Amino acid sequence: MTKFYTDAHYNPNTKESTFGVHCPSKGYSHSGHLPGNFHNSGQAEYAAIDRTVNIVKDQFFPHAAPNSRFEVHSDSVHAVDRWNASNPSSGGGNIHVNWSPRDSAGIQNADKQASDLASK
DSSP states (O other): OEEEEEEEEEOTTTOOEEEEEEEGGGTEEEEEEESSOOSSHHHHHHHHHHHHHHHIIIIIGGGSOTTOOEEEEESOHHHHHHHHHHOTTGGGGTEEEEEOOTTSHHHHHHHHHHHHHHTO
C-alpha cells in the first residue's frame, strides 16, 4: 500500500488556495495552486483531495502492479467524508481516501508544501 498525504492552505482574504502532496515511500512531493475562489477551507481541502487522487491515478496507478492499493490521507474529516460519499470506488476501488491527524508527519509535510507555495 502506498500512502499519499495532502493538505490545503486557504487564504480567507483573497479566497485563493494552494495544496501540497507528500508520499514518503516514493520520495514524492508536489505543490500547486487550486483553481477557483473558495468560500471556506473545507472547499479547499476537498479540492486538494480531488487533485491528489488525480495525481495518483495519472502518475502512479498506471505503473503499479495489478491490485496495488493507494491511500490518500487528509486532516479534514469533513472533506474525507464528503469525498467518500461522492466517490465510492476511486481508481476501481484501489484508491482509498482516509483521515489522518493534523500532527502526523505526512500531513505536516504536505502542509509545508502548500504553505511554502502560498507565501511566494
